Amino acid sequence: MFNQSALGGFGATATPSTANPMKDFEVAQPPDDSVSSLAFSPATLPQNFLIAGSWDNNVSCWEIEQNGSSVPKSMQSCGGPVLDVAWSDDGTKVFKAGCDKQAKMWDLASNQVVQVAMHDAPIKTCHWIKAPNYSYVDFPMAVVGTAGRQIIVYQLEGKPQEYKKLDSPLKYQHRCVAIFRDKKKVPTGYALGSVEGRVAIQYVNPTNPKDNFTFKCHRSNGTPNGYQDIYAVNDIAFHPIHGTLATVGADGSFSFWDKDARTKLKPSELMEQPITRCAFNHNGQIFAYSVSYDWSRGHEFYNTQKKNYIFLRSCYEELKPRTSS
Amino acid sequence: MGRKKKKQSKPWCWYCNREFEDEKILIQHQKAKHFKCHICHKKLYTGPGLSIHCMQVHKETIDKVPNSMPNRSNIDIEIYGMEGIPAADLKEHERQKQGSRGNDSGSDDDEPSAKRPKPEGLLGNAPGVMQGVPGMMPGMMPPPGMGPGMHHMGPMMQMGHMGPHFMHHPGKKNSLFFLRMQMMPPHMQAMMQGQGGPAKPLFPSAIPTSSPGGPSAPVVGADFKPISSGASSKIIHPAEDISLEETRARHPKYARSIPSKSDDGASSSSTAASELAIAVSAAQQAAVHQQKQVEAMNQHAAMMQRFPVRVTGPPISMTMGGPIMAPMRHHQMIPGPPTLIGGPLMRPPPLSMPP
Numbered sequence: 031m032f033n034q035s036a037l038g039g040f041g042a043t044a045t046p047s048t049a050n051p052m053k054d055f056e057v058a059q060p061p062d063d064s065v066s067s068l069a070f071s072p073a074t075l076p077q078n079f080l081i082a083g084s085w086d087n088n089v090s091c092w093e094i095e096q097n098g099s100s101v102p103k104s105m106q107s108c109g110g111p112v113l114d115v116a117w118s119d120d121g122t123k124v125f126k127a128g129c130d131k132q133a134k135m136w137d138l139a140s141n142q143v144v145q146v147a148m149h150d151a152p153i154k155t156c157h158w159i160k161a162p163n164y165s166y167v168d169f170p171m172a173v174v175g176t177a178g179r180q181i182i183v184y185q186l187e188g189k190p191q192e193y194k195k196l197d198s199p200l201k202y203q204h205r206c207v208a209i210f211r212d213k214k215k216v217p218t219g220y221a222l223g224s225v226e227g228r229v230a231i232q233y234v235n236p237t238n239p240k241d242n243f244t245f246k247c248h249r250s251n252g253t254p255n256g257y258q259d260i261y262a263v264n265d266i267a268f269h270p271i272h273g274t275l276a277t278v279g280a281d282g283s284f285s286f287w288d289k290d291a292r293t294k295l296k297p298s299e300l301m302e303q304p305i306t307r308c309a310f311n312h313n314g315q316i317f318a319y320s321v322s323y324d325w326s327r328g329h330e331f332y333n334t335q336k337k338n339y340i341f342l343r344s345c346y347e348e349l350k351p352r353t354s355s
Numbered sequence: 356m357g358r359k360k361k362k363q364s365k366p367w368c369w370y371c372n373r374e375f376e377d378e379k380i381l382i383q384h385q386k387a388k389h390f391k392c393h394i395c396h397k398k399l400y401t402g403p404g405l406s407i408h409c410m411q412v413h414k415e416t417i418d419k420v421p422n423s424m425p426n427r428s429n430i431d432i433e434i435y436g437m438e439g440i441p442a443a444d445l446k447e448h449e450r451q452k453q454g455s456r457g458n459d460s461g462s463d464d465d466e467p468s469a470k471r472p473k474p475e476g477l478l479g480n481a482p483g484v485m486q487g488v489p490g491m492m493p494g495m496m497p498p499p500g501m502g503p504g505m506h507h508m509g510p511m512m513q514m515g516h517m518g519p520h521f522m523h524h525p526g527k528k529n530s531l532f533f534l535r536m537q538m539m540p541p542h543m544q545a546m547m548q549g550q551g552g553p554a555k556p557l558f559p560s561a562i563p564t565s566s567p568g569g570p571s572a573p574v575v576g577a578d579f580k581p582i583s584s585g586a587s588s589k590i591i592h593p594a595e596d597i598s599l600e601e602t603r604a605r606h607p608k609y610a611r612s613i614p615s616k617s618d619d620g621a622s623s624s625s626t627a628a629s630e631l632a633i634a635v636s637a638a639q640q641a642a643v644h645q646q647k648q649v650e651a652m653n654q655h656a657a658m659m660q661r662f663p664v665r666v667t668g669p670p671i672s673m674t675m676g677g678p679i680m681a682p683m684r685h686h687q688m689i690p691g692p693p694t695l696i697g698g699p700l701m702r703p704p705p706l707s708m709p710p
Contacts, residue, residue: 066600085609111609113600129604152604177597203596225592249588258588262599280591325603328593332606 049321049339051299055098057318057340062086065320065338066128067115070311075121078311079103080318082340083112089126089136094316098342106136106143114155127153171217171234175204181222183234194234199244202226208266210273210289221275221289223263225326229277231289243292248279262326265307269349271314276349278305280326284319286345291352303336310345317345367448369440370423382436388422401439402430 050056061084071079078094087108092100109130116125125146127133133147147153172184175198185193198204202224210231212218219233230244250259261281268275274295278284282301287294301321308319322338323331366381367374370389375381386398390405394413399405402420409415419428433439593602603609 085603111604129609152600154598154600202590203592203598205598226590260588260590262590262592325599326591326593328602329606 049302049337050341051301052341052343054341054343055100057082057092057094057100057342059090059102060320060338060340061088061090061322063111063334063338064322064324065306065340066111066113068307068309068318068320068340069115069117069124070309070316070318071121072117072119073312074119078316079121080309080311080340080342081115081117081124082320083115083126083128084338085111087111087128089115089124091124091138094311094342098344100342104138104141108132108134110152113153127155129153171209173207173209173220175207175222177203179204181207181220181232183220196232198222199230199232199242200224200226200228202228205262206265208268208275210268210275213273221266221268223266223277225262227260227263227279227281229263229266229287245287245292247277247285247287247294248281248283250281261304262324264305264324267308267310267317269310269314269345270312271346272349272351274349274351276308276310276317276319276345278308278319280304280324282321284308284317286349288352293352295350295352296348301339303338314349315344315346317343317349319343366437369434369444370420370427372424372427372448378436385434385436389420391421393421401433401435403433406430 047053057080061082063084063086065082065084067081067083069081071077071081080092080094080100081089082092083089087110089106089108089112091103091105093103094100106126108126108128109132110128112126112128114127117123118125122138124136124138125133126136127147129152131149131152132145133149133153134143135146136143171193172186172190174182174184176182179198179200181194181196181198182192183194183196184190200222203226204222205225206223207220209217209220218235219231222230222232224230227248228244228246230242232242236242248261248263250261259281261279263277263279265278266275273290274286274288276284276286282304284298284305285294286296303321304324304326305319306322306324308317310317318340320338320340323333323336325332365374365376366378368381368385368389370385373384375384386400390399390401391397392399392405392408392413394409394415397408399408405420406417409417417430420430427444432441593599595602
């Protein structure tokens with residue numbers, strides 16, 4: 031399957047090992063500026079396509095082959111930095127949204143782009159929701175983290191409506207949120223990441239208040255009594271099969287966790303720059319993460335010379351849950 | 356604080372009387388030599404902690420601290436580094452040091468009393484730790500608000516058993532009490548999992564969300580180890596409470612391409628003239644893109660096989676707003692068929708692409 035040993039055909043330059051300490055596959059011709067969003071094609075397509083939106087105003091598409099090599103397929107420009115991308119579930123269209131306040135639909139077959147939405151301000155996220163008249167509702171749940179440290183859970187079946195409004199368990203600014211499902215693949219809770227190196231696992235309807243918990247991550251070790259750097263959790267992604275999760279942080283590392291066993295499955299080495307986003311492909315074989323500057327140290331540390339990377343890792347075994355429960 | 360302490364003596368281990376350069380090393384020594392479980396080799400933080408661990412995880416009782424002197428082997432006394440050492444033993448140690456050192460009198464009179472408030476500070480420095488204590492107590496038991504004896508009857512028994520034990524040490528021990536409370540979860544959970552040493556756990560500082568306004572605590576360290584100072588960690592994030600993307604979008608490099616974005620009151624340009632200026636620079640950016648397209652068009656034919664592109668008649672709607680359309684169209688005419696503008700921007704193929 032996704033073979034880790036063969037490197038496959040890459041682009042020209044060799045990557046220094048400091049930039050790729052985990053020796054993962056490097057995606058060819060990455061964007062010129064920070065990657066803001068990553069999305070894999072859905073299961074409806076036989077091949078794996080990866081879409082990345084970037085601050086260089088482009089959305090790029092690669093086909094990811096079984097041996098780990100990536101083939102740039104196509105690219106689209108936007109009027110401004112792209113902040114989020116999403117696939118339609120039939121895999122024929124890609125949605126992109128960003129600072130130009132518009133959401134656009136890109137039909138891959140015809141390569142046409144059509145504007146589908148307009149807002150008054152930059153759009154941070156866009157998602158494809160399966161409508162209720164399909165036989166299997168994918169996401170009846172949506173979770174929004176607000177700037178006022180609240181969480182709003184929406185019920186999307188029928189007419190979208192607010193289901194619950196909660197105060198955040200985290201004391202610092204929210205950075206990312208990801209929904210997870212229970213054993214029956216029904217969305218049942220979410221993971222919330224903050225800028226303070228902490229993730230909260232929250233069930234929407236917990237059977238036991240102790241089901242909800244937080245854990246710390248993406249902090250530099252330092253001495254136990256001394257200085258510790260705390261980094262933002264930039265993205266969280268749940269493995270579609272195992273239900274385990276991955277977090278990526280501004281410290282430049284990714285970690286795999288099992289939230290049910292409450293343990294860390296695997297940490298990674300540090301990359302040279304923060305990791306901004308991560309994504310799993312539809313069958314959970316590939317973990318993609320993007321290494322680029324996320325602005326966590328302000329504009330002074332923005333270095334246009336530094337290359338942006340997207341790495342792919344064969345992750346199915348590493349993300350297996352620790353316990354059998 | 357540091358000066359006085361060092362003047363008194365180097366940190367020494369109450370259990371075996373050895374001296375160390377600083378307290379950190381002393382603690383490491385204690386963990387490795389005195390607080391290590393002989394069955395699973397897990398390192399605990401205190402004597403009572405070790406005792407509880409062995410009881411709950413291995414069902415074994417421990418009566419004395421490993422590798423300790425016979426008069427210092429009491430497992431119930433709570434020592435962590437230099438904290439918790441009884442005053443009498445401190446004095447005795449001092450006297451012994453004086454005897455061997457000669458006439459370096461120092462200020463050992465106020466030492467014992469100076470020591471007393473200090474241990475409070477060890478954990479008291481952590482903001483919100485103290486107020487967390489009463490909150491933690493019921494929080495430790497399963498669902499706070501419900502009485503003990505809900506589902507977890509088994510561990511409850513253990514806890515109740517230990518309860519009176521905790522109360523032995525009033526006053527100063529309050530801070531260590533919290534330390535012990537923090538120790539409970541690994542034991543509780545390890546027991547509930549039914550496993551001994553491996554597959555442990557836990558996320559550092561699993562805080563049940565039920566504890567209200569609980570310690571925001573970047574202070575409590577990994578694996579429930581209390582950190583002495585909370586002020587020495589730093590969050591790598593700009594000070595403003597807006598998202599990184601918002602901060603970045605305000606940077607001049609990106610602000611140009613964002614047509615008149617209007618944040619809360621921070622609208623950079625509202626006049627039509629400046630909007631046009633933005634539009635022009637955005638058009639220039641698009642022109643750069645078009646340059647690349649001209650180069651890429653040579654590759655286009657090869658790409659067609661892979662990713663068929665239907666060249667359609669009507670031009671694709673541009674991403675710019677309305678007023679910009681006019682200058683844009685002008686640009687479109689130059690490179691050739693307008694339909695391909697904004698269309699597939701094929702990069703030169705990678706070397707590995709098969710025909």
